[in-house]
Amino acid sequence: MKNIKALVLIALVAFSSCKEEEKGLTVAWVSSTEDTVWNTKTYNQSVEEIASDVVIDIDTEAQEQEITGFGGCFNELGWDALGMITPEEKQQILNDLFNQETGSKFNLCRMPIGANDYAVDWYSFNETEGDFAMENFSIDRDKKRLIPYIKEAQKINPDVAVWASPWCPPSWMKHSKHYACKANPEFNDLPLELSNTEELVSRFITEPEYFEAYALYFSKFVQAYAKEGIDISAVHVQNEYNSAQNFPSCVWDPKDLGVFIADYLGPKFKADKLDAEIWLGTVERPQIERVEDVLEYKNTKEYVTGVGFQWAGKGAIESVHAEYPEMQLMQTETECGDGSNDWKAAEHTFDLMKHYFKNGANSYMYWNMVLDETGKSQWGWKQNSMISIDSKTKGITYNPEFYLMKHLSAFVAPGSVKLATKGNDDNAIVFYNKVKNEVVILAYNSAEENQEFQFNIKDKKVRTLLEAKSFNTLTVSL
Known part of the structure; x- marks a missing residue:
């Protein structure tokens, strides 16, 4: 028929x-x-x-x-993968991601504040214990990879907006004094007795001098990047604040995040006259009360522009959109699979896109734009990427999710509804x-x-x- x-x-x-x-x-x-x-x-x-x-x-x-944009995340291992190929090939990939005429037209991208699971190894901008005045704060590490990565994107699209989130604060600000929350002898040296996967219990030391120092840390980060010619459009206060991982992570009691935003971070940004927005993110659990406990503390909502969701957080976006219609909403990290990079992964991502846009998302982020053929983080998780580069043959593969993202981002202009x-x-x-x-x-x-x-x-x-x-x-x- x-x-x-x-x-x-x-x-x-x-x-x-x-x-x-x-x-x-x-x-x-x-x-x-x-x-x-x-x-x-x-x-x-x-x-x-x-x-x-x-x-x-x-x-x-x-x-x-209204739709504000599309993009992916600038990660250290992505920049290292791009360094394996010729300058011409590298430029072509960057054009395919950021060119506003022929590429995917990415205009809104994420970066980590300090190390994440796709960093080369653990670092923060200040590992000097007790340095509450942040005298030893430095972004020199980022000048090797992340800043060049962003700068190359800016050459193609000068208007690309960059937002940032920490996976972990400086390790000395945590009770364990370690970047991980979950011990895994194969990938980290966190003592087993300090391993704790319990949720809703803050690993951050919730004392005034630590809160003040951490707010200063965020402010110095935004200002340091501005000096490099990169305006940070927003900060999301904690990546996956419910998840204890074997890689950089920090679980928070949501109420403590509310205290940090309303009593410290918000006032600090205001005092320092920073234009960077503050977002609650990234939410990776479906319980709306874990969002409410942050936003309903004192005047937190006055400082928070939006809420970012990823993974199981997709179960909360509908309720959050209904309860806080004034909030901007973002899908912050598309589910990254297991390194299959196949058509089935693209089908799953399309289902995610439908769900997020149906429930009010204003923007959609991929995760790793570029990785080597293994897709592995330094902490052992093999994940998908839009583009893969073979470390042996130097072959370049555009995976199905690259084309799916481009099917959306190349045609849906910011300001569309x-x-x-x-x-x-x-x-x-x-x-x-x-x-x-x-x-x-x-x-x-x-x-x-x-x-x-x-x-x-x-x-x-x-x-x-x-x-x-x-x-x-x-x-x-x-």
Whole structure:
């Protein structure tokens, strides 16, 4: 039946094309399958005599949240991977990520404050115990990798915004005096007696002089980066504040995070006249009370611009959006899998995109943009990346998730709005670019066979046959 349908559609292409010219409907279309990626197709309207398999109604007046951007994370191991290839190849990869004409158009990216799990090894900006005045604070380590990485991106997109989060404070600010929370003799030297995976118990020393010093640490970080020509757009106060890891991490009681933000960090940023926003993030648990306990402490909400979510935090975003509609929301780290870098991983990421944008997310972050072929962190976890570089052959592979991210980020401009949809809309996310008066549709045909999709936009009908297991971006000029 599908083959017959396709033959009928081909036979009537000329009729359909003329019909659409009369309507003034212009559709740009890019499609990717596992075997053929980023295929620019010529759109020809399918005939209405054949019933569509999937029908989606799009209301350009039903506008939801505004989109602020897309990006990934600047990590040390990513920069080292880029150092394995020729300067020309490195430049091509950076262009493919940041170029605002031909690339993925990334405009909002993350970085760690000190070491994370994709650092070369543990470090903070001040490991001098008891240095509450931060006299030994230094970002010299970042001048070797992270700052050059960001600078190269800035050369391509000078407007790329950078936000930052710590995985761990200076180790002497924790009760254990160690960067990890969970002992693992294979990957860290945390004594077993100091290993503690209990949640809702602060590992940070919650005393005034430590709070004050840590607020100063954040302020000095923002100011030091400004001197390097990198404006930090926002800080998220703690990566995964519920998770005890064998890599840099720090569990907090949410109430203590509220104290830190309202009584120390917020006032410090205000006193130092810093433009960097303060966000609650990154939330990796589904319980909304772990967000409420932070935001409802005193005047915390006056200082917090938004909330960032990742991993199991996706279970909290709907409730947070409903309870705090004024807050900006961000998906801060797409789930990074196990290094498979396959089509199934892209399908999972598409499901995450649908969930986050359905529940109010204004932006979407990938995690590692570039890694070597192992995908391994220094603490043993093999993870996905958008682009892989083979350390032996120097071969470069653009993984399926690179194309999925580009299917979204290259077409959905900052300032666009998410549109509500009706019908068989499980496999589509739709946006409206007010400046260009165009609708951007990201659709996935998850079926094992080609399917006819119909998108109803005002008085227009966009009808076309989408290949089996294909991601498609259709840009419809109205």
